[in-house]
Amino acid sequence: MKTPRVSLRSRLLYLAAAAFLPLAVVSGISLLALVHQQREQAERAGIEITRALSTAVDAELSRSFAALDALATSTLLDAPDLRRFHDRAVRVSATRSQWRSVILHDSKGRMVLNTASAFGAPLPPTTESESVAYVLREAQPAIGTISRGANGRYSFALRVPVLRDGELSYVLSAVISPDGIREVINRQRVPSDWVVSVFDARNQRVARSRQHEEFLGGPPAAGLLAAMEQPVHEGWILTPTIEGDKTYSAFTRSLVTGWTVAIGIPISYVDAGALRSLFVYGGGILLSIILAALAALLVGRGIARPMAELGEAARALGRREHLKLPDTPIVEIRQVAESLSFAADERTRGEAEREELLERERQARAIAEEANRSKDEFLAMLGHELRNPLGAISNAAQLLGAPDEESRTHARAVIGRQVQHLARMTDDLLDAARAMTGKIVLQRQPLDLAEAAARALATLRAAGRTGRRRLAERLEPVWVDADPTRIEQILGNLLGNALKFTPEGGTITISVEKVGDEAVLRVSDTGIGMPPALAARVFEPFVQGERPLDRSYGGLGIGLTLVRRLAELHGGSATAASEGPGQGSVFTVRLPAARAPQVERRRAGTKSSAPVRNVLVVEDNEDARETLRRMLELGGHHVRTAADGASGLEAVRSAPPEIALIDIGLPEMDGYELARRIRSEFGAGRQPYLVAVTGYGMPDDRKRTLEAGFDLHVVKPVDAALLADVLERG
Template sequence: MHRPPPSSWRAIGVIAALATSYVLAGRLGLSFAAVNPSATPLWPPTGLALAALLLFGDRVWPGILIGALAVNLPINGSFTPALAIAVGNTLEGLVASYLVRRFAHGAAAFERARDIFRFAILAGLVSPMVSATIGTTTLRLAGYAPWADYGSIWLTWWVGDGAGALLFAPALVLWAAPDAFSALRHRWWEAGALLLAVLLVGQLLFANLSPPGYPLTFLPFPVLLWAAFRFSPRESILAVVVLMTMAVWGTTRGLGPFADLGPNEALLLLHVFLATIAVTSLLAAALVAERRRVEARLEAAQEAPVRLAAIVADSDDAIVSKTLDDIITSWNRAAEELYGFTAAEAIGRPITLIIPDDRRPEEDAVLARIRRGEAVQHFETVRVRKDGTRVDVSLTISPIRNQSGVIVGASKIARDISERRQLEEERRAFLAREHAGRAEAEAANRAKDEFLALLGHELRNPLGAIASAVQVLGLVGAQEDRADRARQIITRQVQHLTRLVADLLDVGRVTAGKIVLDRRLLDLADAVKRCLAALTASGKTERHALLVETEPVWVDADEVRLEQIIANLVDNAVKYTPSRGRIRVSVRPVEGHAILRVEDDGIGMSPELLDRVFDLFVQGDRSLERASGGLGIGLMLVRRLVELHGGTVEAASEGPGQGSTFTVRLPSRLAPVTASRHEAAPPESRVRCRLLVVEDDRDVRESLRTMLELTGHEVHAAEDGASGLAAICRLAPDIALVDIGLPGLDGYEVARRVRAERGGAKPVLVALTGYGSAEDRERAHEAGFDLHLVKPITSDQLARILGDAQTRVLERSDGTAARVRSSDERTD
């Protein structure tokens, strides 16, 4: 559902308040009706409606129509006449507001005498004719009044609406100003005396307290002149309203100078009298206010030498001075440029001319400090220009004293700080954009990591199926030479793809700082021998002369990552060394460091390539005929992994065709007490176990099942999470190998539900997945997996995982808890 904006809600609230107030005021006015239930000599809603239209604009007219309809409908008992009268009341208000705005400066009509005179004619005489004519004619046509009473009803209606406009509209408009009570705070005692005088006059005139036979209707005039000369039009009209309240109360009870007439005639004359003194009082107050403004200008001219000590007329800053009554007394050229008002327009008017409504409390606080003789420095606030736009300013405000040292006003120096504020906003916006850009970059980096993890998973699934199928071929004994050669080719390519996937995933982890080393004391020479033996067995170095020279030297390193460093350096030498070329690998201790050096007599490197050789995606010869392959990430990983171990790596070459040398320096450690390492052989299957393979990829599932069956185990299979969970509950397997990325229930949920089951033997759960990061292993552990196996799976890995799982089965039968670890040879 569409909701109105806040400004619309405010307008709706004003309309509702206007309608409610109109109904209450209308019922009060109709209580004085005599010639007809719909015609009264005093109609306060007219003044209420006109004030609302002047203050809030013509958009609030529905409030007048609704209120007038609600007032008149119960009187006439018929909708059509009530609606016609309500339309007349609404048109009366709209006509009056248009005429007053057009010819008497709208809500500012009570600041000048000529505008008050125009207001009295337009709002008190002309516009009430609209409502009186429409209303009286409606009553006649609807049969609620005879033609004989038409004139008296029309006159009553017209006088009542005119009196309501002249008595209530000025009071509501003037007292609706934000600073309406500020002038009374410093003159409350005189205001109180004036109120007592008005009450006394009202008692004398309209409570029969005066001596009989003495016409005292002139008594209100001295009191109202007091209000006009000592205060302002606001206090003058308030005095008239107070007097009117007492006059109506007394006249309706047969008291006062007008009580001898009939009820309707008495009230008509009373309200004509009150309207007359209201207009007279307003005119007098406006003339006095104008005289004060003239006097302020004259006083400003006479005190120019005093003010020149505080202001500089030609300053680039806006300089304004004012009296303690907030009347502007000077306005320099810069103020004209800043605020848009000329000096002639501003001088003599209140300082609130340029102060927004929401900043009025600030001005009161500043004026209080000025009265105490304090200065205000660099006060940042907002002012409003002539065109209604706002401007940010920094104010310095100082008290102005006369020749006697008495504070008579204040001087304000304003500097436009809009440009500075704009720069600050632009800076904040720039920082916000920079923050958003950083967040976007981080999101992109996370998306990259997730993509790489997904890529590794998707690549490892087919690699797993291929590797398992090759192992099956080996187990069934396919001895034909061609079949054996094909199996060896597949095996080598699977190993190559596996290493590419691992390196690709390591790039994201290294750059994100997510590699965690599992360090222990290792003999670097032994690590080199094991790695070279694996490379030789895979056929990587069969077309090169490989020379190995090692001396025992111990380092504190992660075994898997250390072998990755060695393998990548040797693999790089093989790629860029032609067939029958020489590759020399050496290990030796030098001055507290373990030095690993890989030298070749291959194609070498140019100086330009040498500077970038450890950067990401940098490769040597990119010609189409080269057969080296690779992604250009191996040497970057070497550098990052070496640095994680606290070492350094360097590359050297005499130039193209001169071979290359890579040197790794790692901090060496003292050899442990037991220098020999016991390399435990992969455990053999000690018992025949019941196994369950839960894998959605058919090729992986079938090849893994065949491999396990050929090792002598009872093997069952399931193709999704739900059937896998059911098979675990039904078969109670000793070991369950569960893929993580299953449809329906994923592997994590299967593990959680298995561990949540009460009673019965719990199988050893092995996570089978293409995701191999430390976070993935931790998540598997939290879900309830005992072991973690990363695809593709070799026969050695499978034998080792089965050995570990069988050990856990035996330990659980003895009540011993086992700790989860990854069985993958790489920690990725």
């Protein structure tokens, strides 16, 4: 007779369920009932507290209305004798600790008196005019919404009509600090871990028991606001506070003032009893587990023998001997024994797979060595690319001492070109590093990709860089949501790459079209092409094709890396294709297309030339300092210089300049400290326009200079065009 088979998991589950399932069900039902009862009690208590708080707030407002009504009956308003009434209003306001001022508007809504200003002095504008208009229209008292005054402080106004012979003569207002309402709720002795807030008729916060100043004038938390906007005058909900803490919130809206009082009670306060019950429930579960364990021990006696046989089978597997499977009714043990037999068959296959993994490891090592070789080649290439402009600058610097003006002019032109070349090289390196580390922050805006491509082509033609190559274009207007500067970099790198590798007489074609929901930019050429293996890796950092000894193609091998990374940051992609050496190349960039904006195009006006300025240059590098001085003097500006922060501060003290160009890395007193000292020592009318001139251009660097007091952050090197723009801004 065949032995019936049953799984070990099923047998143990039956025993455990028989022990603890009934207890768990009963305990769970009791716990739910207890939690429900405690929450109902907390709801009733919370609403009662908000009613009491609402009554206290109404009483405080009523006392202020009573004082204001008494002042409105003054006979000084009959004459009227506004000067004496002003004095009396000041005395009354002094008796009310939370009154900030008393204001009087005439029947036209014009402010005629404000105790915050001396009598006869110019009066500030009315901060919150809607309640004034209501009193003028309805001749009834009103409470204004909380708002920030000209002095930057929050307050709200109580307004009453001044009636004479049944006609409204004035509107009398008391401007009250929200601190008075906060004192009212603090006097109610609500537990410190509860949150109490008071909101005006527009649900703007008037007072809060915690962080009163920080959240003054703001709205309630989203969940509470939704409940308060319902057509009920009180309620109870579970919602997070502004800080994100989960609370049970009760609120009551006053039928007299329309103001709402809300309290937030921590969940732990309401559910504390339920937590205690959980311990009881857990004890019952623990007892059930113990009973289940005892039952499992009984079952385990029937498992020991086949498990011992299973262990012997495992040892036989290690010795590569024939396996004897245990004869047991437990399905899982039989499955394990069969798995051991299967494992023996898999051993040979595993050894083969291990060899395959070793081969993959060797391939990975080869790839890593290739990457290391590419890095070494890049460093050597960078040294070569730097030596060329540095050599030209060195030679041109020697020509500056030549006696003839032609040589000196030529030397200056060489230095200018090579410095721009070095600056572009440095910018490419920094952009590539930021792109690969994800530190580029895109300044997105709607952009016509075809128009950007047309501008890039126009720039190439205007600069005469195309030579005898033919440029073809197929540009379909396609809009993208992109950073114009980064799109310009993508276009510049792709077109520059095509020009570099396309000989004279060749053709370069740029196209823009919309394919599905993508904007597709293609730059193709009839140049030297590349092998398929290189096309697959050409976007990797420092990867280049074979280079001749004369390095006629030049470059650092990072331009295409930057293209792909910028495309990915925009949510797109970049690919390359070539049919082989001598067959040309096609580079494709795909970006998410966007809807064309409905905006009016405007022609930008021309900028006027910068006026003559009084400029101070603070720079510790003598060459940089003298170069800036000469460039400024050539523009007709009055220039003084200083070599460190202390002498720069003395120069500002002796004769404050209009503009100060300050290097950040100054000895002893750095540029940040110098800017802070200048801002603290000079009044608003004597402050110079401070420009930080530095080699650091990351967003954090710009933020730090602005926090130190600088008006503008400029990254070295500073050419004539940038300098003229700085002087015009200043």
